[in-house]
Amino acid sequence: MEPASTNRSPASNIETASGDEDSLALFQVRGISKRFGPTRALVDVSLSVQVGEVLALIGENGAGKSTLLKTLSGAHFADAGEMFIGGQSYRPKGPSDARQRGVAMIYQELNLAPDLSVEDNILLGQKGTGGGLLMRSRQRDVVRQALDSVGLEHLDPQSVVGDQSVATQQLIEIARALAANAKIILFDEPTSSLPQKDVARLFEIVRGLQASGIGIIYISHFLEEVREVADTYSVLRDGHNVGCGRIDEISDDQIVSLMVGRDVNDLYPHVPHTPGLAWVQAEGIMGTPYPQNVSLSLRRGEIFGIAGLVGAGRTELVRSLFALDHLDAGIVTVDGTIVPHKVRARMNAGFGLLSENRKTEGLAQDLSLTENITMGSLENYTELGLINLVKRQRVASDLMTKMEVKAHSSSQLVSELSGGNQQKVAIARILHQQAEILLMDEPTKGIDVGTKAEIYRIMGTLAAEGKTIVFVSSYLPELLSVCDRIGVMNRGELREVRDVADWTEETVMATAIAIDDTTNEE
Amino acid sequence: MADANPNWIKRLFTSQLGPVFALVVIVVFFSIAESILASGVFTSTRNLRVIMSSAALIAVPALGMTIIIIAAGIDLSAGTTLTLCGTVFALQLQNSPVPASDPAFVGTMLWALLLTVLTGCACGFLNGLLISATRVVPFIVTLGTMTIFLGIGQIIAGESTVYAPKENIPQWLSLCFTGSQPDKYLIPGVLIPTSVIIAVVLAIAVGLLLRYTVFGRNVFAIGSSESTARLCGINVPVMTVAVYTLAGFFVAIGGLLYFADVKNGNPTDGTGKELEIIAAVVLGGGSLTGGRGSILGTIVGALIITVIRNGCTLLSIPNTYTHIIIGCIIIAAVIVDQLRHGSPEWFFRLLPAREGR
Numbered sequence: 010m011e012p013a014s015t016n017r018s019p020a021s022n023i024e025t026a027s028g029d030e031d032s033l034a035l036f037q038v039r040g041i042s043k044r045f046g047p048t049r050a051l052v053d054v055s056l057s058v059q060v061g062e063v064l065a066l067i068g069e070n071g072a073g074k075s076t077l078l079k080t081l082s083g084a085h086f087a088d089a090g091e092m093f094i095g096g097q098s099y100r101p102k103g104p105s106d107a108r109q110r111g112v113a114m115i116y117q118e119l120n121l122a123p124d125l126s127v128e129d130n131i132l133l134g135q136k137g138t139g140g141g142l143l144m145r146s147r148q149r150d151v152v153r154q155a156l157d158s159v160g161l162e163h164l165d166p167q168s169v170v171g172d173q174s175v176a177t178q179q180l181i182e183i184a185r186a187l188a189a190n191a192k193i194i195l196f197d198e199p200t201s202s203l204p205q206k207d208v209a210r211l212f213e214i215v216r217g218l219q220a221s222g223i224g225i226i227y228i229s230h231f232l233e234e235v236r237e238v239a240d241t242y243s244v245l246r247d248g249h250n251v252g253c254g255r256i257d258e259i260s261d262d263q264i265v266s267l268m269v270g271r272d273v274n275d276l277y278p279h280v281p282h283t284p285g286l287a288w289v290q291a292e293g294i295m296g297t298p299y300p301q302n303v304s305l306s307l308r309r310g311e312i313f314g315i316a317g318l319v320g321a322g323r324t325e326l327v328r329s330l331f332a333l334d335h336l337d338a339g340i341v342t343v344d345g346t347i348v349p350h351k352v353r354a355r356m357n358a359g360f361g362l363l364s365e366n367r368k369t370e371g372l373a374q375d376l377s378l379t380e381n382i383t384m385g386s387l388e389n390y391t392e393l394g395l396i397n398l399v400k401r402q403r404v405a406s407d408l409m410t411k412m413e414v415k416a417h418s419s420s421q422l423v424s425e426l427s428g429g430n431q432q433k434v435a436i437a438r439i440l441h442q443q444a445e446i447l448l449m450d451e452p453t454k455g456i457d458v459g460t461k462a463e464i465y466r467i468m469g470t471l472a473a474e475g476k477t478i479v480f481v482s483s484y485l486p487e488l489l490s491v492c493d494r495i496g497v498m499n500r501g502e503l504r505e506v507r508d509v510a511d512w513t514e515e516t517v518m519a520t521a522i523a524i525d526d527t528t529n530e531e
Numbered sequence: 532m533a534d535a536n537p538n539w540i541k542r543l544f545t546s547q548l549g550p551v552f553a554l555v556v557i558v559v560f561f562s563i564a565e566s567i568l569a570s571g572v573f574t575s576t577r578n579l580r581v582i583m584s585s586a587a588l589i590a591v592p593a594l595g596m597t598i599i600i601i602a603a604g605i606d607l608s609a610g611t612t613l614t615l616c617g618t619v620f621a622l623q624l625q626n627s628p629v630p631a632s633d634p635a636f637v638g639t640m641l642w643a644l645l646l647t648v649l650t651g652c653a654c655g656f657l658n659g660l661l662i663s664a665t666r667v668v669p670f671i672v673t674l675g676t677m678t679i680f681l682g683i684g685q686i687i688a689g690e691s692t693v694y695a696p697k698e699n700i701p702q703w704l705s706l707c708f709t710g711s712q713p714d715k716y717l718i719p720g721v722l723i724p725t726s727v728i729i730a731v732v733l734a735i736a737v738g739l740l741l742r743y744t745v746f747g748r749n750v751f752a753i754g755s756s757e758s759t760a761r762l763c764g765i766n767v768p769v770m771t772v773a774v775y776t777l778a779g780f781f782v783a784i785g786g787l788l789y790f791a792d793v794k795n796g797n798p799t800d801g802t803g804k805e806l807e808i809i810a811a812v813v814l815g816g817g818s819l820t821g822g823r824g825s826i827l828g829t830i831v832g833a834l835i836i837t838v839i840r841n842g843c844t845l846l847s848i849p850n851t852y853t854h855i856i857i858g859c860i861i862i863a864a865v866i867v868d869q870l871r872h873g874s875p876e877w878f879f880r881l882l883p884a885r886e887g888r
Contacts, residue, residue, distance in 0.1 A: 364762055371759065384759065385764045387749075395739070438763070
């Protein structure tokens with residue numbers, strides 16, 4: 010399971026003539042600039058990728074990483090600068106042109122047609138047709154070969170893509186890139202939606218791609234991951250290239266300070282708080298298929314972490330505490346009073362939910378910050394049935410200031426903000442709801458290091474005010490650093506709850522992947 | 532990304548006044564064209580009154596449609612509901628035991644008005660209930676109820692047009708429409724057609740409702756992102772039923788105005804009206820994906836359709852060509868509206884290069 014650390018890439022062997030890197034570069038980018046209206050998204054960015062090399066592109070949200078990859082893959086046009094593939098000038102007219110030149114991009118939100126078969130997806134956009142007709146038999150071999158090389162030997166090319174897991178779909182997308190003879194593959198946060206075991210598999214595939222001489226540019230927020238997979242790094246900050254080199258010659262702290270432009274001596278700021286008495290009880294919560302008979306009790310002023318693999322039922326648990334999903338059985342009491350299984354009732358009892366899907370569920374992207382912050386709780390502003398817009402605006406602005414949301418004004422659209430700022434707006438709404446029990450589902454997902462630290466600080470401050478926080482996360486270091494207690498979920502059950510001091514990363518993982526005795530026979 | 536638009540494009544289209552600008556251009560165009568090519572009556576106050584009262588017929592039901600479209604819904608049954616309401620009203624007047632001159636007629640009239648409004652609301656309620664209970668998309672649900680309401684109308688009308696005898700139609704009701712004759716308006720001395728006054732009052736009410744009430748803001752919330760609205764504790768099914776029921780009310784009022792215009796109830800008249808109503812909302816900047824739309828825009832949209840139709844008539848352009856012109860204007864309006872929001876991307880890709888040269 011544990012990937013061997015000795016299994017380094019072949020890139021280190023290739024790079025012999027390090028004195029003249031440019032001439033060897035598979036992919037060369039020089040002085041790329043891109044602006045959107047008044048915003049300078051990229052300023053004079055240069056980088057190069059050698060044959061069989063993995064370059065990690067690092068930076069905070071909004072630093073320009075995705076814009077850069079989109080520019081490289083033809084989705085955006087650079088305003089200035091030049092690009093070369095194998096020494097030849099490369100100016101893609103669009104994504105399909107880029108693909109033909111051998112540059113493929115794997116987006117975070119995958120780009121597959123869910124209703125089509127695996128084979129059809131892999132062949133989408135391929136030019137290998139005879140007079141408009143598909144040359145099925147010849148192409149079948151191409152598909153088979155591509156699937157084999159991403160470790161999907163057992164996948165039926167005729168199966169429907171939508172039925173596959175996210176991890177498999179991602180591999181199918183890589184296979185599509187290979188079938189199109191990609192020489193350079195760009196990954197935009199490929200692991201953010203993958204469970205741990207699939208991450209390991211993905212890394213193996215990436216190493217395989219390296220070995221076959223493909224150059225890779227890889228965006229990730231996880232430094233551990235970057236270290237494991239990348240040979241070189243390039244840090245972007247505010248659209249500028251602020252540092253690059255070999256990944257093994259720089260420390261995590263150095264990378265982080267390059268990213269944020271200042272020293273981050275404390276990634277996990279601790280706000281002193283002492284948990285009080287238990288006041289929220291959940292008993293026998295049962296859903297279909299998850300959660301499975303979960304009971305827990307929460308104290309005032311505590312941060313309660315929920316760990317577990319993706320798909321272990323953590324999201325289902327917090328959603329059922331908020332009464333968003335149907336429940337088969339179970340009761341929730343606050344201060345001894347049973348709260349009905351209705352969102353309104355739960356909200357009135359003090360529950361607030363921060364959705365894991367910030368973009369689609371957490372916020373209404375096309376509405377203003379004020380609208381989002383006050384959504385669903387406008388009653389306080391109505392006088393004689395009409396909303397006092399001025400008062401509403403003022404309260405929303407105050408909350409924005411308190412949360413340090415970076416925006417022009419509270420009437421700006423949410424979609425114009427960076428991920429981290431959007432998350433702060435989502436938290437501001439829960440505070441606006443006067444929530445006392447904050448259910449936060451992956452609150453730091455896809456957020457840069459600097460903003461993560463701010464969110465931890467906010468959580469600590471809220472706990473110090475006596476609020477209860479339920480913190481769902483797949484990232485163990487943050488759970489272990491921020492929480493007072495952690496419960497580990499496994500197949501819908503809350504397996505074990507301990508004080509944070511009694512957990513280690515290893516014991517949490519062991520509990521999360523433990524298999525029941527009954528299923529242990531194989 | 533809104534930032535992708537070059538500044539001048541942004542300035543031209545971003546303002547909410549886009550539809551107003553379009554209306555002004557169309558009015559100026561017809562004023563000039565008509566004064567050169569025809570008799571120059573387009574700009575007469577009489578013609579302006581005709582335009583405004585015809586626009587009111589579209590605008591009133593379009594108020595309800597605006598709310599539905601902002602909530603990311605659609606109502607294809609609005610047209611047949613409108614004439615169903617008109618037919619219900621016509622039947623009540625036809626069967627009135629006393630003529631309009633009799634003092635006892637008040638009871639008949641009140642009952643007829645109540646029944647008409649209830650019919651509109653019931654149709655909307657049924658739409659809303661089906662949509663929230665079955666989770667079938669509004670397009671399909673209202674496509675079905677469109678023909679259902681048509682059939683119901685034909686049954687109660689006895690498969691023909693319902694004519695109310697002249698003596699059973701009170702004078703004031705006729706005055707609710709009469710567009711062109713200023714001496715026949717309901718409020719003497721005010722030279723604005725009564726139907727226009729009704730439309731404006733209702734429009735202001737809906738405008739306030741959408742902007743300043745919890746209900747109105749929740750409509751926007753649901754239209755922008757239904758799951759976010761759910762997350763914020765907004766009762767989406769109840770809201771959906773309320774939105775369609777309210778829209779039914781405006782359709783019923785539209786039906787009354789329509790009756791005041793044609794003085795009969797023909798259930799088949801409404802077929803196709805829903806598209807005109809939807810077009811008014813879309814021309815006014817309403818987005819069928821929800822979350823966007825405005826009452827001012829809808830009113831302007833209704834005016835644009837009416838002005839084009841009126842202008843084409845005065846220019847002696849055949850009706851068939853008018854259909855084509857209106858169709859082109861609708862598509863052009865949506866394209867312009869998309870430009871405002873940075874789509875299609877290929878268009879904006881062409882721009883910076885051109886600026887650079």
